[in-house]
Amino acid sequence: MKNTDSISHVTGKSIYLDDIPVQKGTLHSAVFGSPVAHGKITKLDISKAEAVEGVVKVITYKDITGENQIGGIVEDEPLFAEDEVHFHGMPIALVVAKNETIARKAVGLISAEIKEHEVIIDPREAKEKGHLLIPPRTFKMGDVTQAWEKCEYIFEGTVESGGQEHLYIETQGAYAVPMENGCIKIYSSTQGPTAVQKTVAKVLGVAMHKIEVDVNRLGGGFGGKEDQASAYASMAALAVKVLGKPVKLCLHRHDDIRMTGKRHPYSSDFKIGLSKDLKILAYQTTLYQNGGAATDLSPAIMERTLFHSTNCYFVPNTEVTVFSCKTNLPPNTAFRGFGAPQGAFVIESAISKAALELNVPKKVIQQKNFLNENDEFQYGQIATGVNIGKCLSTLYQKYPIEKLEKEVEEFNSKNHTIKKGFSLMPICFGISFTKTPMNQARALVHIYQDGSIGISTGAIEMGQGVNTKMIQVAARIFSVNTSRIKVESTNTTRVANTSPTAASSGADLNGNATRIACEALLERLKKTASEMLKCSINDITIKDEAVYNKNVKTDIKWAQLVDKAFLDRVCLTENGHYATPIIHFDKTKEKGHPFAYHVYGIAATVVTLDCIRGIYEFDKVLIVHDFGNSINPTIDLGQIEGALIQGIGWMTMEEIAFAKDGRLLSNSLSTYKVPDIYSVPKVVDCTFLEAEGPELAVMRSKAVGEPPFLYGMGAFFAIQNAILAFNPKYKPDFDAPFTPEKVLLRLYS
Ligand code: MTE
Ligand code: LUZ
Ligand code: MOS
Numbered sequence: 035m036k037n038t039d040s041i042s043h044v045t046g047k048s049i050y051l052d053d054i055p056v057q058k059g060t061l062h063s064a065v066f067g068s069p070v071a072h073g074k075i076t077k078l079d080i081s082k083a084e085a086v087e088g089v090v091k092v093i094t095y096k097d098i099t100g101e102n103q104i105g106g107i108v109e110d111e112p113l114f115a116e117d118e119v120h121f122h123g124m125p126i127a128l129v130v131a132k133n134e135t136i137a138r139k140a141v142g143l144i145s146a147e148i149k150e151h152e153v154i155i156d157p158r159e160a161k162e163k164g165h166l167l168i169p170p171r172t173f174k175m176g177d178v179t180q181a182w183e184k185c186e187y188i189f190e191g192t193v194e195s196g197g198q199e200h201l202y203i204e205t206q207g208a209y210a211v212p213m214e215n216g217c218i219k220i221y222s223s224t225q226g227p228t229a230v231q232k233t234v235a236k237v238l239g240v241a242m243h244k245i246e247v248d249v250n251r252l253g254g255g256f257g258g259k260e261d262q263a264s265a266y267a268s269m270a271a272l273a274v275k276v277l278g279k280p281v282k283l284c285l286h287r288h289d290d291i292r293m294t295g296k297r298h299p300y301s302s303d304f305k306i307g308l309s310k311d312l313k314i315l316a317y318q319t320t321l322y323q324n325g326g327a328a329t330d331l332s333p334a335i336m337e338r339t340l341f342h343s344t345n346c347y348f349v350p351n352t353e354v355t356v357f358s359c360k361t362n363l364p365p366n367t368a369f370r371g372f373g374a375p376q377g378a379f380v381i382e383s384a385i386s387k388a389a390l391e392l393n394v395p396k397k398v399i400q401q402k403n404f405l406n407e408n409d410e411f412q413y414g415q416i417a418t419g420v421n422i423g424k425c426l427s428t429l430y431q432k433y434p435i436e437k438l439e440k441e442v443e444e445f446n447s448k449n450h451t452i453k454k455g456f457s458l459m460p461i462c463f464g465i466s467f468t469k470t471p472m473n474q475a476r477a478l479v480h481i482y483q484d485g486s487i488g489i490s491t492g493a494i495e496m497g498q499g500v501n502t503k504m505i506q507v508a509a510r511i512f513s514v515n516t517s518r519i520k521v522e523s524t525n526t527t528r529v530a531n532t533s534p535t536a537a538s539s540g541a542d543l544n545g546n547a548t549r550i551a552c553e554a555l556l557e558r559l560k561k562t563a564s565e566m567l568k569c570s571i572n573d574i575t576i577k578d579e580a581v582y583n584k585n586v587k588t589d590i591k592w593a594q595l596v597d598k599a600f601l602d603r604v605c606l607t608e609n610g611h612y613a614t615p616i617i618h619f620d621k622t623k624e625k626g627h628p629f630a631y632h633v634y635g636i637a638a639t640v641v642t643l644d645c646i647r648g649i650y651e652f653d654k655v656l657i658v659h660d661f662g663n664s665i666n667p668t669i670d671l672g673q674i675e676g677a678l679i680q681g682i683g684w685m686t687m688e689e690i691a692f693a694k695d696g697r698l699l700s701n702s703l704s705t706y707k708v709p710d711i712y713s714v715p716k717v718v719d720c721t722f723l724e725a726e727g728p729e730l731a732v733m734r735s736k737a738v739g740e741p742p743f744l745y746g747m748g749a750f751f752a753i754q755n756a757i758l759a760f761n762p763k764y765k766p767d768f769d770a771p772f773t774p775e776k777v778l779l780r781l782y783s
Contacts, residue, residue, distance in 0.1 A: 071696025100239025111328035120327035176351030181316035185307030204253025207284035224263030226534030257368030346462035414625030455756030459748030464629035475543035485593035492532030545732030551610030648778030652715035662727020681746015
């Protein structure tokens with residue numbers, strides 16, 4: 035099935051937040067953010083801004099009717115700064131005006147006198163000074179201390195990985211409209227409508243039922259709107275509460291890039307020990323997560339780093355510790371992969387280091403240490419459905435990998451200023467929110483009298499195609515044409531208490547809820563059919579919109595059956611509830627079974643490096659990925675491609691630069707380089723692994739949103755190998771992103 039949004043997208047008719055027609059009298063707003071990264075506000079002068087013709091009010095924390103608190107996990111983040119600011123761009127005030135131009139102009143007239151404090155942007159420095167967002171956590175298996183003695187080889191090193199700007203095409207924003215009796219309806223560009231509802235209710239000091247959140251679709255989220263959309267929705271809603279008029283807030287790109295959090299940069303130390311036959315016996319790592327100025331989702335991201343710190347390898351003795359460090363950056367947040375890429379990058383670096391030092395191909399060490407069926411992860415879960423080995427063998431079957439490697443060698447022997455590099459990047463990603471209670475979802479399914487169907491779930495469509503998948507689930511259960519089915523906007527009044535659409539589990543959770551609702555409705559319709567045909571309900575099936583009795587087609591059609599059921603006063607609405615079975619986790623022991631299943635895959639990457647200029651191009655990325663029984667191969671392939679390129683961007687060109695004073699230097703697309711059509715690999719090919727999907731994946735179609743982001747790491751190691759082919763004296767280091775500047779320095783180091 036084609037993505038249901040494809041036609042409206044290409045004809046420009048898809049409706050995003052800024053396309054919603056505004057009511058007469060709607061006011062517009064803009065945020066005044068802190069001009070310094072850390073300090074005490076001694077004076078805030080809003081008088082000049084308020085005097086501007088067309089400005090209605092400048093709202094500050096003083097106008098908050100509930101709590102000035104938006105922290106979702108830890109209550110440590112005010113909506114508006116009171117007397118202290120903790121990051122550059124931290125919201126201090128909201129100017130509300132007749133139009134956006136006036137609001138933005140007035141923002142420039144606000145002045146704040148701030149006594150500046152010391153600014154810390156480095157996570158290790160923060161840790162040294164005791165600035166942690168939450169206590170550190172450690173995952174352990176076996177005993178590393180004892181294991182070192184048994185190791186033939188031990189290597190140590192440090193690894194850096196940088197932040198990443200989400201760069202969703204649609205910036206953060208919300209449109210809040212007053213309803214009767216103090217209720218407010220909010221259109222928000224959020225992955226978490228319930229998070230918005232809950233946060234707004236708290237900031238305004240009203241019950242959640244007074245707040246209705248509605249989301250049609252997002253122009254991308256990538257994690258950036260899992261939590262951080264709530265702040266902007268709260269500002270708009272607060273302005274509605276104070277002024278009684280509809281208020282809209284859409285961040286300009288510059289403000290969005292400056293004020294919102296990004297992927298967490300990590301700085302890490304590792305120690306890896308191998309036996310003589312290259313089995314990894316012990317792995318110990320300490321990771322310093324740069325959390326920014328407030329906790330936001332950092333504890334959950336820390337947790338996923340811990341879970342994925344050994345990627346797809348079995349390491350009998352493991353000890354991993356993460357420190358979540360408080361710095362004066364905007365609070366860092368969810369970003370595709372959610373801490374897993376940062377964790378996996380460290381063990382991949384450690385294995386690379388071992389391989390280079392021992393002068394053996396990295397793939398030999400990788401392969402020798404792949405997880406096997408029934409191996410234990412360091413968090414206690416027993417690995418089942420492991421097919422990383424099968425991904426590798428399929429890669430060699432489907433693609434001439436050996437030939438490719440030879441070609442790279444031959445090319446390098448013949449060329450002096452241009453070198454090629456090859457890498458293999460295997461991945462393993464756990465599916466489920468690591469916080470077990472979040473793994474639940476609901477779907478409200480209506481069958482209308484004419485036989486058409488409307489589905490509401492908690493899932494947010496952000497380009498990943500979840501709405502299309504919901505339609506496919508319902509179409510399969512009912513065996514009706516997909517054109518009969520529509521997915522409604524995501525709305526907290528229709529589907530309440532939703533988890534954000536995140537953790538790649540949007541389709542699994544909401545799809546299973548949809549399945550459950552549809553199955554219940556189908557049973558009722560079958561009963562009606564059996565009454566019409568005076569036969570047993572067990573003999574009834576529905577296939578391609580027709581009713582069958584003992585597999586014999588009758589002349590009763592879907593629409594007719596629905597009509598009869600309605601006349602018989604059968605309920606044609608059902609609410610399906612799904613909670614992932616089996617999963618659990620005990621934080622006191624750091625052991626359990628947190629994931630419904632794991633996603634595996636492997637990518638081979640070839641890069642061509644210009645050794646005069648330090649610039650590079652990717653010739654090929656060849657992937658074997660485990661989709662299970664993909665419900666929509668076209669959409670899933672799009673997810674692979676998008677995630678791969680996003681991962682390559684993170685590893686190569688996307689460099690976030692902060693000045694020492696905490697000001698973001700890479701604050702626009704002229705200074706922050708993201709992959710474009712010219713930087714994508716010349717060939718990207720993906721083979722679908724032949725494997726039966728797990729029962730806990732919706733229709734056995736595995737979650738796909740985040741895992742392929744990790745393939746991008748192959749780019750880093752391919753470049754590293756190309757540098758080594760040119761400069762054998764280069765002592766490999768691990769400092770992503772591998773920008774052309776850094777590459778050039780290493781070519782001649
Ligand atoms: N694809 C597009 N086009 N846009 C997005 O914002 N977000 C990614 C991924 N793919 C995203 C995307 C992230 S971070 C997640 S968690 C999943 O989609 C969420 O959707 P799913 O759970 O339905 O896969
Ligand atoms: N969000 C979250 C996530 O709250 N918990 C998770 O485990 C997670 N994983 C990936 C992305 N977002
Ligand atoms: Mo994705 S980082 O789980 O929104």
